Amino acid sequence: xxxxxxxxxxxxxxxxxxxxxxxxxxxxxxxxxxxxxxxxxxxxxxxxxxxxxxxxxxxxxxxxxxxxxxxxxxxxxxxxxxxxxxxxxxxxxxxxxxxxxxxxxxxxxxxxxxxxx
Amino acid sequence: xxxxxxxxxxxxxxxxxxxxxxxxxxxxxxxxxxxxxxxxxxxxxxxxxxxxxxxxxxxxxxxxxxxxxxxxxxxxxxxxxxxxxxxxxxxxxxxxxxxxxxxxxxxxxxxxxxxxxxxxxxxxxxxxxxxxxxxxxxxxxxxxxxxxx
Numbered sequence: 001x002x003x004x005x006x007x008x009x010x011x012x013x014x015x016x017x018x019x020x021x022x023x024x025x026x027x028x029x030x031x032x033x034x035x036x037x038x039x040x041x042x043x044x045x046x047x048x049x050x051x052x053x054x055x056x057x058x059x060x061x062x063x064x065x066x067x068x069x070x071x072x073x074x075x076x077x078x079x080x081x082x083x084x085x086x087x088x089x090x091x092x093x094x095x096x097x098x099x100x101x102x103x104x105x106x107x108x109x110x111x112x113x114x115x116x117x
Numbered sequence: 118x119x120x121x122x123x124x125x126x127x128x129x130x131x132x133x134x135x136x137x138x139x140x141x142x143x144x145x146x147x148x149x150x151x152x153x154x155x156x157x158x159x160x161x162x163x164x165x166x167x168x169x170x171x172x173x174x175x176x177x178x179x180x181x182x183x184x185x186x187x188x189x190x191x192x193x194x195x196x197x198x199x200x201x202x203x204x205x206x207x208x209x210x211x212x213x214x215x216x217x218x219x220x221x222x223x224x225x226x227x228x229x230x231x232x233x234x235x236x237x238x239x240x241x242x243x244x245x246x247x248x249x250x251x252x253x254x255x256x257x258x259x260x261x262x263x264x265x266x
Contacts, residue, residue: 015259019119019120019123019255020119022120022123022251022252022255023119023120023122023123023126023190024190025248026123026126026127026190026245026248026251026252027126027168027189027190027191029127029130029244029245029248030126030127030129030130030133030190030191030192030245030248031130031166031168031190031192032241032244033134033137033166033192033237033238033241034166034167034168034192035166037168040190081244084244085244085247088247088248088251089251092251092254092255095255095258096255096258099258099259099261099262102262103261103262106262
């Protein structure tokens with residue numbers, strides 16, 4: 001993965017982690033009625049490190065882990081719909097923040113180009 | 118993985134929940150059906166949900182070039198099974214479906230629990246529709262990076 005600036009590289013990884021996390025949240029919501037399903041999530045720190053170390057092509061799923069400490073229903077499912085809807089909104093906003101920062105970085109780059117002449 | 122996979126995961130849940138609502142409606146509609154093509158009363162149906170394998174690397178490798186396969190983490194209807202609860206017998210000698218003792222077999226369907234099941238599937242459907250909206254918005258934001266500021 002080659003990026004124009006170090007910040008761009010970091011933000012690219014951040015967006016990758018956020019979209020992968022959002023997919024796991026969507027998968028948890030999708031399986032809210034599946035017997036025996038357990039909630040999955042990514043550990044932000046290790047996922048971020050993995051993305052920064054190995055580039056953008058890495059599959060993040062190995063970093064996804066089962067979430068401990070959620071009460072299990074009698075059918076063996078432990079998806080908490082309140083937790084998932086909160087995470088859905090939270091991850092969406094974090095993604096939005098990453099996108100805004102990237103736009104800002106491009107804008108800065110453009111300013112540097114324009115002010116140069 | 119990516120935002121488009123998130124869309125397909127939520128779409129799989131939408132279709133599974135819709136199928137569950139369909140089966141529940143059929144149960145409600147046939148709560149009093151005493152006569153079917155196979156003979157005997159209507160048998161209550163139930164859907165079985167299962168999650169597609171979340172095993173990471175092998176599924177990703179296996180999915181290369183196979184677009185028909187389910188995205189890992191999506192939900193699918195593994196089957197529609199019959200409820201084995203025996204039918205409820207009512208004494209109705211005038212009914213054409215009555216046996217020689219005048220008993221009629223009615224399906225063992227409780228409309229209240231069917232309604233609760235129906236409401237559950239509607240709520241899950243709404244939740245997944247919100248997830249689709251979130252994914253769409255995130256994709257739109259990524260496209261907006263391209264727009265000149």
